[in-house]
Amino acid sequence: MNSKEFRQIGKELIDKIADYFDQIEDYPVKSQVKPGEILGQIPSNAPVQGEEFPDIIMDFDNIIMPGMTHWQHPRFFAYFTANNSFPSLLGEMLTAALGAQCMIWETSPAAAELEEAMMNWLRDMIGLPKEFTGCIQDTASTATLVSILTARESRTNYHINHSGFGKQPTYRLYCSTEAHSSIEKAAKIAGIGRSNVVKIPVDSNFAMVTSELEYAIKTDINNGNVPLAVIAAFGTTSTTAIDPIDEIGEICRKYSVWLHVDAAFAGSALVLPEIRPLLKGMEYVDTFVFNPHKWMFTNFDCSAYFVRNKETLIRTFEIMPEYLKTGSDSVVNNYRDWGIQLGRRFRALKLWFVLRSFGVEGIQSRIREHIILAEELRKKIEEHSDFEIAAPSPFNLVCFRYKPHGIDDINELNELNESLHKKLNATGKIYLTHTKLNNLYTLRMVIGQTNVSREHVEFAWELICKMVKGI
Numbered sequence: 261m262n263s264k265e266f267r268q269i270g271k272e273l274i275d276k277i278a279d280y281f282d283q284i285e286d287y288p289v290k291s292q293v294k295p296g297e298i299l300g301q302i303p304s305n306a307p308v309q310g311e312e313f314p315d316i317i318m319d320f321d322n323i324i325m326p327g328m329t330h331w332q333h334p335r336f337f338a339y340f341t342a343n344n345s346f347p348s349l350l351g352e353m354l355t356a357a358l359g360a361q362c363m364i365w366e367t368s369p370a371a372a373e374l375e376e377a378m379m380n381w382l383r384d385m386i387g388l389p390k391e392f393t394g395c396i397q398d399t400a401s402t403a404t405l406v407s408i409l410t411a412r413e414s415r416t417n418y419h420i421n422h423s424g425f426g427k428q429p430t431y432r433l434y435c436s437t438e439a440h441s442s443i444e445k446a447a448k449i450a451g452i453g454r455s456n457v458v459k460i461p462v463d464s465n466f467a468m469v470t471s472e473l474e475y476a477i478k479t480d481i482n483n484g485n486v487p488l489a490v491i492a493a494f495g496t497t498s499t500t501a502i503d504p505i506d507e508i509g510e511i512c513r514k515y516s517v518w519l520h521v522d523a524a525f526a527g528s529a530l531v532l533p534e535i536r537p538l539l540k541g542m543e544y545v546d547t548f549v550f551n552p553h554k555w556m557f558t559n560f561d562c563s564a565y566f567v568r569n570k571e572t573l574i575r576t577f578e579i580m581p582e583y584l585k586t587g588s589d590s591v592v593n594n595y596r597d598w599g600i601q602l603g604r605r606f607r608a609l610k611l612w613f614v615l616r617s618f619g620v621e622g623i624q625s626r627i628r629e630h631i632i633l634a635e636e637l638r639k640k641i642e643e644h645s646d647f648e649i650a651a652p653s654p655f656n657l658v659c660f661r662y663k664p665h666g667i668d669d670i671n672e673l674n675e676l677n678e679s680l681h682k683k684l685n686a687t688g689k690i691y692l693t694h695t696k697l698n699n700l701y702t703l704r705m706v707i708g709q710t711n712v713s714r715e716h717v718e719f720a721w722e723l724i725c726k727m728v729k730g731i
């Protein structure tokens with residue numbers, strides 16, 4: 261393809277993308293294809309001769325699109341949102357065009373310095389203390405792994421990095437029973453072992469019980485194990501529960517335990533001054549992660565990872581082969597040493613586009629609107645005699661279940677809710693996911709898509725009410 265063809269096809273593609281967003285509500289939110297249906301339509305070998313672009317686009321329409329779930333659909337209420345926005349798309353396009361490897365300052369000074377500036381913007385926007393600095397990681401899973409590795413190395417004076425585990429004691433990690441699966445994965449990768457992740461019980465609000473945490477830490481010390489880190493949640497995945505980070509922090513300080521906060525989804529809500537009081541105890545926190553790629557209108561991947569002490573982070577990850585040494589190493593950030601990857605995408609650009617184009621107020625008003633819509637939905641559910649609210653909703657996730665009068669048997673209720681859930685998703689009109697709370701099948705409705713508005717939430721609630729009549 262030459263630049264003339266690129267110009268023409270590229271313009272058509274932009275129109276196509278704009279049409280997609282204009283017509284997105286006509287698509288079924290959740291793809292309705294069967295396993296293997298897409299694979300069966302893809303030739304088993306790559307084409308020997310190049311093909312014409314219009315043919316490729318035609319196959320995109322006919323083969324790929326039916327197999328897509330539309331995460332940018334305003335009636336996408338599943339999982340947590342993975343939002344994009346037009347400014348973000350434009351930034352991503354330029355990142356792809358520049359195709360720069362942003363591993364060190366010299367490989368693109370603007371990328372390194374814009375990333376530094378964006379992390380400072382984000383830190384101040386969500387009200388983290390000024391001493392925090394950080395970088396963009398691909399995902400919260402990676403950030404949490406990076407945090408655990410840093411905890412491991414700072415605890416052992418960088419011994420494991422250098423010599424391997426050898427005769428190390430058993431290290432222990434702590435998180436609540438509601439914490440994200442990425443913690444167990446990180447424990448596996450970091451050589452801690454998943455059986456050394458201690459799951460601390462939660463209270464009726466699904467937040468960690470700190471007396472149980474302290475008891476677990478003391479028991480481990482008595483047994484000759486080493487408490488390494490606590491991973492506290494600011495917004496769990498099931499219900500957006502908030503662990504008491506201040507109380508956890510005091511325990512961490514008392515026993516010299518590292519504290520990482522996983523705010524992957526809910527961290528974005530900290531742009532709102534009225535939400536800030538929910539985050540107490542940052543003075544105890546070593547590292548903190550949240551994902552602008554979830555609820556800050558910046559397309560995947562973009563995970564903001566903040567650290568109190570960048571020296572321990574860099575000492576954990578730095579590597580200095582001769583071919584990467586440069587004259588500016590002492591005065592600039594070489595983000596290759598701030599995480600796992602060497603090669604890094606220029607992710608700060610799309611973030612810059614988003615933050616400038618929306619402005620802080622634009623982001624605040626949208627997130628605030630999502631929280632208000634969730635409150636409205638919650639009230640409707642509370643008022644309906646055949647439904648019940650299943651968990652507190654401090655942000656924009658409402659957890660609820662169908663509970664018709666007179667049905668109290670757990671299995672019967674679970675079957676009813678599962679069947680309701682399947683029927684709702686099969687309509688293609690809305691998409692919800694579920695969780696289990698105290699063994700009860702629970703529907704989750706996240707109101708956070710970039711373009712979701714009151715009419716979409718009302719439509720969903722009406723559909724749910726209509727659907728229960730038929731199950």
Ligand SMILES: *Cc1c(COP(=O)(O)O)cnc(C)c1O
Nearest residue numbers: 399400401440496497522524525
């Ligand atoms: C989504 C989520 C994660 C994982 O995020 P990735 O960026 O996909 O790795 C981790 N923790 C919580 C609480 C989450 O909601």
